[in-house]
Amino acid sequence: MDYKTYPEYAVPKIDSAEGIPAHWGQKKFRFLCTFGRGLGITKSDLVDKGVPCINYGEIHSKYGFEVVPEKQDLKCVPEDYLEKSPVSLLNNGDFVFADTSEDIEGAGNFSYLNSDTLTFAGYHTVIVRPSGEDSSRFLAYFIDSLVYRSQIRKSVSGVKVFSVTQSILKGSYIWLPPVEEQQKIAAFLDYKTQQIDQLIEKKKVLIEKLEEKRIAVITQVVTKGLDKNVKLKPSGVDWLGGIPSGWELKSLRFIGSCQNGINIGAEYFGQGDPFVSYGDVYNNKELPRSIDGLVQSSDGDKKSYSVEAGDVLFTRTSESIEEIGFSSVCMETIKDAVFAGFLIRFRPETNELTKEFSKYYFQNNLLRAFFVKEMNLVTRASLSQELLKKLPVLLPAIEEQLKIASFLEEETHRIDVMIKSIGAAIERLEEYRSAIITSAVTGKIDVREVEIPKEVA
Numbered sequence: 001m002d003y004k005t006y007p008e009y010a011v012p013k014i015d016s017a018e019g020i021p022a023h024w025g026q027k028k029f030r031f032l033c034t035f036g037r038g039l040g041i042t043k044s045d046l047v048d049k050g051v052p053c054i055n056y057g058e059i060h061s062k063y064g065f066e067v068v069p070e071k072q073d074l075k076c077v078p079e080d081y082l083e084k085s086p087v088s089l090l091n092n093g094d095f096v097f098a099d100t101s102e103d104i105e106g107a108g109n110f111s112y113l114n115s116d117t118l119t120f121a122g123y124h125t126v127i128v129r130p131s132g133e134d135s136s137r138f139l140a141y142f143i144d145s146l147v148y149r150s151q152i153r154k155s156v157s158g159v160k161v162f163s164v165t166q167s168i169l170k171g172s173y174i175w176l177p178p179v180e181e182q183q184k185i186a187a188f189l190d191y192k193t194q195q196i197d198q199l200i201e202k203k204k205v206l207i208e209k210l211e212e213k214r215i216a217v218i219t220q221v222v223t224k225g226l227d228k229n230v231k232l233k234p235s236g237v238d239w240l241g242g243i244p245s246g247w248e249l250k251s252l253r254f255i256g257s258c259q260n261g262i263n264i265g266a267e268y269f270g271q272g273d274p275f276v277s278y279g280d281v282y283n284n285k286e287l288p289r290s291i292d293g294l295v296q297s298s299d300g301d302k303k304s305y306s307v308e309a310g311d312v313l314f315t316r317t318s319e320s321i322e323e324i325g326f327s328s329v330c331m332e333t334i335k336d337a338v339f340a341g342f343l344i345r346f347r348p349e350t351n352e353l354t355k356e357f358s359k360y361y362f363q364n365n366l367l368r369a370f371f372v373k374e375m376n377l378v379t380r381a382s383l384s385q386e387l388l389k390k391l392p393v394l395l396p397a398i399e400e401q402l403k404i405a406s407f408l409e410e411e412t413h414r415i416d417v418m419i420k421s422i423g424a425a426i427e428r429l430e431e432y433r434s435a436i437i438t439s440a441v442t443g444k445i446d447v448r449e450v451e452i453p454k455e456v457a
Helices: 056-063 138-144 146-155 167-172 181-225 277-281 297-305 355-362 366-374 387-390 398-441
Strands: 027-030 033-037 051-054 097-100 110-113 125-130 173-176 231-232 242-244 248-251 255-262 269-276 312-315 328-329 345-349 394-397
Touching: 051 056, 051 398, 056 097, 056 110, 138 173, 138 181, 138 398, 146 167, 146 173, 146 242, 146 398, 181 242, 181 269, 181 355, 181 398, 255 312, 277 312, 277 328, 328 355, 345 387, 355 398, 366 387
Parallel strands: none
Antiparallel strands: 027 173, 033 125, 097 110, 097 125, 231 242, 248 394, 255 345, 312 328, 312 345
Protein backbone atom coordinates (compact mmCIF):
# COMPACT_ATOMS: atom_id res chain seq x y z
CA MET A 1 0.00 0.00 0.00
CA ASP A 2 1.30 3.48 -0.93
CA TYR A 3 1.06 6.32 1.57
CA LYS A 4 1.25 10.06 0.93
CA THR A 5 4.19 12.14 2.10
CA TYR A 6 3.92 15.46 3.90
CA PRO A 7 3.82 18.62 1.75
CA GLU A 8 6.84 20.27 3.37
CA TYR A 9 9.91 19.09 5.25
CA ALA A 10 12.51 20.79 7.46
CA VAL A 11 16.15 20.01 8.20
CA PRO A 12 16.51 17.92 11.41
CA LYS A 13 18.99 18.59 14.20
CA ILE A 14 20.77 15.29 13.60
CA ASP A 15 23.14 15.33 10.64
CA SER A 16 22.54 11.72 9.64
CA ALA A 17 18.73 11.99 9.71
CA GLU A 18 16.59 12.91 6.72
CA GLY A 19 14.12 15.79 6.69
CA ILE A 20 11.12 15.85 9.02
CA PRO A 21 7.67 17.43 8.47
CA ALA A 22 7.97 21.20 8.76
CA HIS A 23 5.32 21.51 11.51
CA TRP A 24 6.93 18.86 13.75
CA GLY A 25 9.24 19.73 16.62
CA GLN A 26 12.39 18.10 17.99
CA LYS A 27 13.45 17.90 21.62
CA LYS A 28 16.05 16.09 23.60
CA PHE A 29 14.70 13.23 25.67
CA ARG A 30 15.78 15.01 28.87
CA PHE A 31 13.04 17.65 28.37
CA LEU A 32 10.27 15.08 27.89
CA CYS A 33 10.88 12.58 30.68
CA THR A 34 12.25 11.94 34.14
CA PHE A 35 14.85 9.26 34.69
CA GLY A 36 15.50 6.69 37.42
CA ARG A 37 17.06 3.33 38.22
CA GLY A 38 15.63 -0.12 38.62
CA LEU A 39 16.01 -2.20 41.78
CA GLY A 40 19.50 -2.93 43.05
CA ILE A 41 18.94 -6.67 43.06
CA THR A 42 20.41 -9.75 41.41
CA LYS A 43 18.82 -12.71 39.69
CA SER A 44 18.95 -14.66 42.95
CA ASP A 45 16.54 -12.16 44.58
CA LEU A 46 13.73 -13.07 42.19
CA VAL A 47 10.84 -15.29 43.28
CA ASP A 48 7.85 -16.89 41.57
CA LYS A 49 5.16 -14.93 43.45
CA GLY A 50 5.04 -11.33 44.59
CA VAL A 51 5.27 -8.06 42.64
CA PRO A 52 6.12 -8.50 38.91
CA CYS A 53 9.53 -7.24 37.89
CA ILE A 54 10.94 -6.35 34.44
CA ASN A 55 14.63 -7.25 34.32
CA TYR A 56 17.54 -6.67 31.97
CA GLY A 57 17.60 -10.21 30.55
CA GLU A 58 13.88 -10.31 29.83
CA ILE A 59 14.05 -7.02 27.94
CA HIS A 60 16.69 -8.49 25.65
CA SER A 61 15.24 -11.96 25.19
CA LYS A 62 11.52 -12.08 25.98
CA TYR A 63 9.27 -9.07 26.03
CA GLY A 64 10.86 -6.40 23.89
CA PHE A 65 8.58 -3.53 22.88
CA GLU A 66 5.66 -4.07 25.25
CA VAL A 67 5.01 -5.75 28.59
CA VAL A 68 1.57 -6.61 29.99
CA PRO A 69 2.13 -8.44 33.32
CA GLU A 70 -1.40 -9.86 33.34
CA LYS A 71 -0.61 -11.76 30.14
CA GLN A 72 3.08 -12.51 30.55
CA ASP A 73 4.85 -14.64 33.14
CA LEU A 74 7.25 -12.23 34.83
CA LYS A 75 9.53 -13.14 37.69
CA CYS A 76 8.72 -11.28 40.93
CA VAL A 77 10.23 -9.66 44.01
CA PRO A 78 8.74 -10.01 47.53
CA GLU A 79 6.05 -7.48 48.46
CA ASP A 80 8.27 -5.83 51.10
CA TYR A 81 10.04 -4.07 48.19
CA LEU A 82 6.92 -1.87 47.93
CA GLU A 83 8.07 -0.21 51.15
CA LYS A 84 11.84 -0.58 50.68
CA SER A 85 12.17 0.66 47.08
CA PRO A 86 9.03 2.50 45.89
CA VAL A 87 11.12 4.73 43.57
CA SER A 88 11.66 1.73 41.28
CA LEU A 89 7.93 1.14 40.79
CA LEU A 90 6.65 1.80 37.27
CA ASN A 91 3.64 3.73 36.01
CA ASN A 92 1.55 2.74 33.02
CA GLY A 93 3.38 4.17 30.01
CA ASP A 94 6.88 4.08 31.52
CA PHE A 95 9.84 2.77 29.54
CA VAL A 96 12.41 0.38 31.00
CA PHE A 97 15.76 0.29 29.17
CA ALA A 98 18.36 -2.43 29.59
CA ASP A 99 21.46 -0.52 30.71
CA THR A 100 23.92 -2.86 29.00
CA SER A 101 24.05 -5.04 25.92
CA GLU A 102 26.47 -7.72 24.75
CA ASP A 103 26.20 -6.50 21.14
CA ILE A 104 25.63 -3.18 19.40
CA GLU A 105 22.28 -4.35 17.98
CA GLY A 106 20.87 -4.71 21.51
CA ALA A 107 21.87 -1.21 22.58
CA GLY A 108 18.64 0.70 23.24
CA ASN A 109 16.49 -2.37 23.87
CA PHE A 110 13.57 -1.44 26.11
CA SER A 111 10.12 -2.52 27.26
CA TYR A 112 7.05 -0.29 27.47
CA LEU A 113 4.70 -1.03 30.41
CA ASN A 114 1.16 -1.13 29.02
CA SER A 115 -0.65 -1.93 32.26
CA ASP A 116 -1.80 -0.47 35.59
CA THR A 117 -0.55 -3.54 37.48
CA LEU A 118 2.02 -2.75 40.17
CA THR A 119 5.33 -3.59 38.48
CA PHE A 120 8.97 -2.96 39.34
CA ALA A 121 11.90 -2.17 37.09
CA GLY A 122 14.52 -4.77 37.98
CA TYR A 123 18.26 -5.14 37.87
CA HIS A 124 20.44 -3.39 35.26
CA THR A 125 17.63 -1.13 34.04
CA VAL A 126 16.97 2.58 33.51
CA ILE A 127 13.45 3.94 34.09
CA VAL A 128 12.24 6.64 31.69
CA ARG A 129 8.91 8.30 32.64
CA PRO A 130 7.13 10.69 30.23
CA SER A 131 6.36 13.91 32.12
CA GLY A 132 4.27 15.95 29.67
CA GLU A 133 1.19 15.57 27.48
CA ASP A 134 2.95 13.66 24.73
CA SER A 135 1.55 10.24 23.82
CA SER A 136 3.51 7.47 25.56
CA ARG A 137 2.42 5.11 22.83
CA PHE A 138 3.87 7.35 20.13
CA LEU A 139 7.09 7.75 22.10
CA ALA A 140 7.30 3.97 22.47
CA TYR A 141 7.09 3.53 18.71
CA PHE A 142 9.61 6.31 18.14
CA ILE A 143 12.25 4.84 20.44
CA ASP A 144 11.66 1.48 18.76
CA SER A 145 12.48 3.02 15.36
CA LEU A 146 15.73 2.70 13.46
CA VAL A 147 16.31 6.45 13.48
CA TYR A 148 16.28 6.49 17.30
CA ARG A 149 18.29 3.28 17.67
CA SER A 150 20.99 4.73 15.39
CA GLN A 151 21.44 7.62 17.84
CA ILE A 152 21.96 5.23 20.75
CA ARG A 153 24.33 2.98 18.83
CA LYS A 154 26.54 5.92 17.93
CA SER A 155 26.75 6.98 21.57
CA VAL A 156 27.28 3.72 23.46
CA SER A 157 30.68 2.84 24.81
CA GLY A 158 32.25 -0.47 25.68
CA VAL A 159 34.21 -3.31 24.18
CA LYS A 160 32.63 -6.58 25.27
CA VAL A 161 29.61 -4.87 26.87
CA PHE A 162 27.86 -1.78 25.50
CA SER A 163 26.55 0.55 28.23
CA VAL A 164 23.39 2.62 27.79
CA THR A 165 23.55 5.37 30.42
CA GLN A 166 20.98 7.94 31.52
CA SER A 167 23.23 10.59 30.00
CA ILE A 168 23.09 8.92 26.57
CA LEU A 169 19.31 8.62 26.73
CA LYS A 170 18.87 12.22 27.90
CA GLY A 171 20.99 13.52 25.03
CA SER A 172 19.05 11.69 22.30
CA TYR A 173 16.54 13.54 20.12
CA ILE A 174 12.83 12.79 19.77
CA TRP A 175 10.70 13.87 16.78
CA LEU A 176 7.42 15.46 18.01
CA PRO A 177 4.28 15.94 15.93
CA PRO A 178 1.32 17.71 17.58
CA VAL A 179 -0.23 15.50 20.29
CA GLU A 180 -3.35 14.71 18.25
CA GLU A 181 -1.15 13.61 15.36
CA GLN A 182 0.99 11.52 17.71
CA GLN A 183 -2.17 9.69 18.77
CA LYS A 184 -3.19 9.08 15.14
CA ILE A 185 0.27 7.74 14.26
CA ALA A 186 0.22 5.45 17.31
CA ALA A 187 -3.25 4.14 16.38
CA PHE A 188 -2.12 3.55 12.80
CA LEU A 189 0.94 1.63 13.99
CA ASP A 190 -1.13 -0.41 16.45
CA TYR A 191 -3.29 -1.43 13.51
CA LYS A 192 -0.43 -2.20 11.13
CA THR A 193 1.83 -3.97 13.63
CA GLN A 194 -1.09 -6.07 14.84
CA GLN A 195 -1.68 -7.25 11.28
CA ILE A 196 2.00 -8.00 10.76
CA ASP A 197 2.43 -9.67 14.18
CA GLN A 198 -0.53 -11.96 13.51
CA LEU A 199 1.04 -13.07 10.22
CA ILE A 200 4.39 -13.61 11.92
CA GLU A 201 2.78 -15.62 14.72
CA LYS A 202 0.99 -17.90 12.24
CA LYS A 203 4.27 -18.56 10.46
CA LYS A 204 6.07 -19.23 13.74
CA VAL A 205 3.39 -21.76 14.69
CA LEU A 206 3.89 -23.45 11.32
CA ILE A 207 7.65 -23.63 11.94
CA GLU A 208 7.00 -25.18 15.37
CA LYS A 209 4.78 -27.82 13.78
CA LEU A 210 7.41 -28.58 11.14
CA GLU A 211 10.12 -28.87 13.80
CA GLU A 212 7.88 -31.21 15.80
CA LYS A 213 7.32 -33.27 12.66
CA ARG A 214 11.08 -33.37 12.02
CA ILE A 215 11.78 -34.72 15.50
CA ALA A 216 8.87 -37.17 15.29
CA VAL A 217 10.15 -38.60 12.00
CA ILE A 218 13.67 -38.98 13.39
CA THR A 219 12.46 -40.57 16.63
CA GLN A 220 10.20 -43.04 14.83
CA VAL A 221 12.81 -44.20 12.34
CA VAL A 222 15.83 -44.49 14.68
CA THR A 223 13.81 -46.49 17.23
CA LYS A 224 11.56 -48.58 14.95
CA GLY A 225 13.36 -48.67 11.60
CA LEU A 226 12.08 -48.18 8.05
CA ASP A 227 10.04 -51.41 7.79
CA LYS A 228 6.61 -50.71 9.27
CA ASN A 229 5.86 -54.47 9.35
CA VAL A 230 9.01 -55.45 11.23
CA LYS A 231 8.61 -57.77 14.16
CA LEU A 232 9.29 -56.06 17.50
CA LYS A 233 10.77 -57.39 20.70
CA PRO A 234 10.64 -55.87 24.22
CA SER A 235 13.50 -53.46 24.80
CA GLY A 236 13.32 -53.63 28.59
CA VAL A 237 13.30 -49.81 28.66
CA ASP A 238 9.90 -48.26 29.42
CA TRP A 239 10.28 -45.16 27.27
CA LEU A 240 11.63 -47.12 24.29
CA GLY A 241 8.98 -49.81 24.20
CA GLY A 242 9.33 -52.46 21.50
CA ILE A 243 12.32 -52.42 19.15
CA PRO A 244 13.02 -54.30 15.88
CA SER A 245 13.87 -57.91 16.65
CA GLY A 246 17.20 -57.80 14.77
CA TRP A 247 18.54 -54.75 16.62
CA GLU A 248 20.83 -54.73 19.62
CA LEU A 249 20.52 -52.45 22.64
CA LYS A 250 23.61 -51.46 24.59
CA SER A 251 24.51 -48.83 27.13
CA LEU A 252 26.84 -46.16 25.78
CA ARG A 253 29.65 -47.36 28.08
CA PHE A 254 29.94 -50.62 26.09
CA ILE A 255 30.31 -48.87 22.74
CA GLY A 256 33.02 -46.31 23.45
CA SER A 257 34.61 -43.89 25.91
CA CYS A 258 33.69 -40.48 27.35
CA GLN A 259 35.89 -37.46 28.05
CA ASN A 260 35.14 -34.03 29.55
CA GLY A 261 36.48 -31.02 27.67
CA ILE A 262 39.43 -28.78 28.39
CA ASN A 263 39.45 -26.17 31.16
CA ILE A 264 41.81 -23.34 30.33
CA GLY A 265 42.27 -19.70 31.32
CA ALA A 266 40.63 -16.86 29.37
CA GLU A 267 44.05 -15.44 28.46
CA TYR A 268 44.66 -18.41 26.13
CA PHE A 269 41.68 -17.67 23.87
CA GLY A 270 41.54 -15.61 20.68
CA GLN A 271 44.49 -17.17 18.84
CA GLY A 272 45.96 -20.59 18.22
CA ASP A 273 44.13 -23.72 17.09
CA PRO A 274 40.41 -24.50 16.60
CA PHE A 275 38.27 -24.52 19.75
CA VAL A 276 34.88 -26.28 19.66
CA SER A 277 32.55 -24.32 21.93
CA TYR A 278 29.29 -25.08 23.73
CA GLY A 279 27.46 -23.03 21.08
CA ASP A 280 29.00 -25.04 18.24
CA VAL A 281 27.37 -28.14 19.71
CA TYR A 282 24.10 -26.65 20.96
CA ASN A 283 23.33 -24.92 17.65
CA ASN A 284 24.40 -27.64 15.21
CA LYS A 285 23.44 -31.29 14.83
CA GLU A 286 26.61 -31.72 12.79
CA LEU A 287 29.78 -29.87 13.84
CA PRO A 288 30.77 -27.10 11.41
CA ARG A 289 33.70 -28.05 9.17
CA SER A 290 35.30 -24.71 10.01
CA ILE A 291 35.41 -23.61 13.66
CA ASP A 292 35.60 -19.88 14.48
CA GLY A 293 36.90 -20.17 18.05
CA LEU A 294 40.66 -20.27 18.69
CA VAL A 295 42.71 -21.31 21.72
CA GLN A 296 46.37 -21.85 22.54
CA SER A 297 46.70 -25.51 23.48
CA SER A 298 49.63 -27.88 24.03
CA ASP A 299 50.39 -31.04 22.08
CA GLY A 300 49.12 -32.99 25.08
CA ASP A 301 45.86 -31.03 25.07
CA LYS A 302 45.38 -31.73 21.37
CA LYS A 303 45.78 -35.44 22.03
CA SER A 304 43.53 -35.60 25.11
CA TYR A 305 40.78 -33.33 23.78
CA SER A 306 40.94 -34.09 20.05
CA VAL A 307 37.85 -33.94 17.84
CA GLU A 308 37.72 -36.78 15.31
CA ALA A 309 35.26 -38.10 12.76
CA GLY A 310 32.59 -40.14 14.53
CA ASP A 311 32.89 -38.30 17.85
CA VAL A 312 29.63 -37.18 19.44
CA LEU A 313 29.82 -34.08 21.65
CA PHE A 314 27.14 -33.53 24.30
CA THR A 315 26.27 -30.34 26.19
CA ARG A 316 27.25 -31.03 29.80
CA THR A 317 26.10 -28.13 31.95
CA SER A 318 23.40 -25.46 31.88
CA GLU A 319 20.90 -23.58 34.05
CA SER A 320 18.11 -25.93 32.98
CA ILE A 321 17.69 -29.63 32.21
CA GLU A 322 16.15 -28.69 28.83
CA GLU A 323 19.56 -27.65 27.49
CA ILE A 324 21.47 -30.69 28.75
CA GLY A 325 22.41 -33.62 26.54
CA PHE A 326 22.11 -31.87 23.19
CA SER A 327 24.49 -33.47 20.73
CA SER A 328 26.51 -32.70 17.65
CA VAL A 329 28.39 -35.26 15.57
CA CYS A 330 31.79 -34.69 14.03
CA MET A 331 31.59 -35.87 10.42
CA GLU A 332 35.20 -34.94 9.52
CA THR A 333 38.21 -34.79 11.84
CA ILE A 334 39.04 -31.19 12.82
CA LYS A 335 42.84 -31.04 12.83
CA ASP A 336 44.46 -29.80 16.08
CA ALA A 337 41.08 -28.93 17.60
CA VAL A 338 40.15 -29.18 21.29
CA PHE A 339 36.68 -28.91 22.83
CA ALA A 340 35.19 -26.88 25.70
CA GLY A 341 34.92 -27.96 29.31
CA PHE A 342 31.14 -27.54 29.18
CA LEU A 343 31.01 -30.51 26.80
CA ILE A 344 31.49 -34.30 26.99
CA ARG A 345 32.98 -36.18 24.06
CA PHE A 346 31.77 -39.70 23.31
CA ARG A 347 34.09 -41.63 21.02
CA PRO A 348 32.81 -44.94 19.53
CA GLU A 349 35.41 -47.72 19.78
CA THR A 350 33.63 -50.95 18.72
CA ASN A 351 32.75 -50.27 15.06
CA GLU A 352 29.07 -50.88 15.88
CA LEU A 353 27.92 -47.29 15.43
CA THR A 354 28.30 -45.16 12.30
CA LYS A 355 28.64 -41.39 12.42
CA GLU A 356 25.77 -41.12 9.94
CA PHE A 357 23.39 -42.98 12.27
CA SER A 358 24.75 -41.14 15.34
CA LYS A 359 23.85 -37.82 13.76
CA TYR A 360 20.17 -38.75 13.98
CA TYR A 361 20.00 -41.26 16.83
CA PHE A 362 21.15 -38.74 19.41
CA GLN A 363 18.50 -36.27 18.19
CA ASN A 364 15.92 -38.87 19.19
CA ASN A 365 13.33 -37.05 21.30
CA LEU A 366 12.89 -40.03 23.61
CA LEU A 367 16.40 -39.43 24.94
CA ARG A 368 15.08 -36.22 26.54
CA ALA A 369 12.93 -38.45 28.78
CA PHE A 370 16.06 -40.31 29.89
CA PHE A 371 17.98 -37.13 30.74
CA VAL A 372 15.06 -35.41 32.49
CA LYS A 373 14.30 -38.50 34.58
CA GLU A 374 17.89 -39.14 35.63
CA MET A 375 19.23 -35.59 35.95
CA ASN A 376 19.83 -33.93 39.29
CA LEU A 377 19.28 -30.16 39.24
CA VAL A 378 20.86 -28.02 41.96
CA THR A 379 21.75 -24.45 40.92
CA ARG A 380 22.87 -25.69 37.50
CA ALA A 381 21.97 -28.87 35.68
CA SER A 382 25.01 -31.05 35.03
CA LEU A 383 25.42 -34.17 32.94
CA SER A 384 28.01 -36.53 34.37
CA GLN A 385 29.99 -39.09 32.41
CA GLU A 386 28.53 -41.85 34.54
CA LEU A 387 24.99 -40.84 33.63
CA LEU A 388 25.84 -40.49 29.95
CA LYS A 389 27.41 -43.93 29.93
CA LYS A 390 24.05 -45.38 31.03
CA LEU A 391 22.31 -43.95 27.95
CA PRO A 392 20.63 -46.79 25.98
CA VAL A 393 21.78 -46.93 22.34
CA LEU A 394 19.97 -48.91 19.65
CA LEU A 395 22.23 -50.65 17.15
CA PRO A 396 20.81 -51.83 13.83
CA ALA A 397 23.19 -53.61 11.44
CA ILE A 398 25.67 -51.19 9.80
CA GLU A 399 23.97 -51.43 6.42
CA GLU A 400 20.61 -50.60 7.99
CA GLN A 401 22.11 -47.69 9.91
CA LEU A 402 23.32 -46.19 6.63
CA LYS A 403 19.92 -46.71 4.96
CA ILE A 404 18.16 -45.03 7.90
CA ALA A 405 20.62 -42.11 7.81
CA SER A 406 20.14 -41.69 4.05
CA PHE A 407 16.35 -41.69 4.41
CA LEU A 408 16.46 -39.16 7.24
CA GLU A 409 18.92 -36.96 5.36
CA GLU A 410 16.38 -36.61 2.56
CA GLU A 411 13.33 -36.23 4.82
CA THR A 412 14.88 -33.69 7.19
CA HIS A 413 16.33 -31.72 4.28
CA ARG A 414 12.85 -31.38 2.81
CA ILE A 415 11.47 -30.14 6.13
CA ASP A 416 14.47 -27.85 6.70
CA VAL A 417 13.94 -26.21 3.30
CA MET A 418 10.34 -25.42 4.25
CA ILE A 419 11.43 -24.07 7.64
CA LYS A 420 14.09 -21.90 5.99
CA SER A 421 11.59 -20.53 3.49
CA ILE A 422 9.10 -19.63 6.22
CA GLY A 423 11.90 -18.14 8.30
CA ALA A 424 12.89 -15.91 5.38
CA ALA A 425 9.26 -14.78 5.07
CA ILE A 426 9.24 -13.90 8.79
CA GLU A 427 12.44 -11.87 8.36
CA ARG A 428 10.83 -9.92 5.51
CA LEU A 429 7.75 -9.23 7.63
CA GLU A 430 9.92 -8.09 10.55
CA GLU A 431 11.88 -5.79 8.23
CA TYR A 432 8.61 -4.36 6.92
CA ARG A 433 7.36 -3.90 10.48
CA SER A 434 10.50 -2.00 11.39
CA ALA A 435 10.35 0.08 8.21
CA ILE A 436 6.69 1.07 8.64
CA ILE A 437 7.31 2.14 12.26
CA THR A 438 10.33 4.24 11.28
CA SER A 439 8.51 5.78 8.32
CA ALA A 440 5.46 6.75 10.39
CA VAL A 441 7.24 8.17 13.45
CA THR A 442 9.75 10.16 11.40
CA GLY A 443 7.20 11.62 9.00
CA LYS A 444 8.29 9.82 5.85
CA ILE A 445 4.63 8.93 5.35
CA ASP A 446 1.54 10.96 6.24
CA VAL A 447 -1.07 8.75 7.93
CA ARG A 448 -3.38 11.52 9.13
CA GLU A 449 -6.07 10.63 6.59
CA VAL A 450 -5.61 6.86 6.68
CA GLU A 451 -8.79 5.11 7.78
CA ILE A 452 -8.31 2.81 10.75
CA PRO A 453 -10.99 0.30 11.80
CA LYS A 454 -12.94 1.58 14.80
CA GLU A 455 -12.11 -1.42 16.96
CA VAL A 456 -8.41 -0.51 16.58
CA ALA A 457 -8.62 3.29 16.61
